Amino acid sequence: MSNYILIKEGLYRNAPIKNTVFPVVKNFTKGATGTFITVDATKTLGRDKIRIKCDPADTMFVEQDAYDAQFSSIVVESVATTGKIDYTAEDDDRRMDEIEERFEILNEMTGALKSGDIRAMIVSGPPGVGKSYGVQQTLEQQSIFEDVAGSVRRFEVVKGAMTALGLYAKLYEYSDKGSVLVFDDCDSVLMDDLALNILKAALDSGKKRNIFWNADSAKLRAEGIPNKFEFNGSACFITNIKFENIKSKRLQDHLEALQSRCHYLDLTLDTMRDKFLRIRQIARSGKLFQGYEFDADAEKEVLDFMYENRTRLREMSLRMALKIADLKKISEKWRMLAESTCMKRA
16 A cells, blocks of 8 residues: 555545545544545644545545645646646646635625625635735725725724623724724634624624623723624624634534624635745735845745745745745845744754
């Protein structure tokens, strides 16, 4: 048996796995709900041993070069004849176009939040790929007329931990029609039942969204906030959590309720290759290294360095690309500096 397997079609915690190669940890096993194979998904999904549900007929044992090819633009032969995946430069360009289109959808839907045509949205994707930046840029562009008129901007991006009471008060502040409230990196809200129920009420796509605080609160009295109000604004919840990967049955039920209430956009950047191609896609647009005065060769050096050290970098993200670009700008020894500050210990 080969140590690597191509999963043409399978499921991991109900999330689809397609045309991906993994190192095999344990061969096929029959379980109560179907046939599973245990694989190492450290490089592809950032997880150690996982079980993928699949039909053996939808798999193929392959060699290591097929696995390595997933993380590069090397041209290899067709899987149909040799058991190797065909990742080419053309494939990379196609995937970058798909990624760009996904973020254009995010921008379009954010604009619809501001206009009130969409009232609630959840955006899921890994950290450092530009989720928050795109949402905020779109809202700022949509607020130009408010700036010209000298009126107060009717959107806010809230970051970090938030209590249930704080969430209630913030929703009241932006409850008017035309207001947009964006929750960014506020995943702690999902772990608090009271806050989660308030969030579910705010993200409901129904015509009337009444939000209640059924307890006495000195804070609400002091700030003149009623114990009940109608939320007429729009809300966006940006998270690094992939809802399909949550193990907790209790939390799964809550998250499914959230998904059923509003638009849910998964940016589908689930592999190391996708994250790297997102960085390349932004570089291709000319926006990644703006202000660095790099020529094309210098930009390529940064990207090549990231690819060559992809398994050692602390994260594969736009932030990491800019950190390395900062080091290149200040020192000829930028590679050594990057090894010391941007990489995990060997």
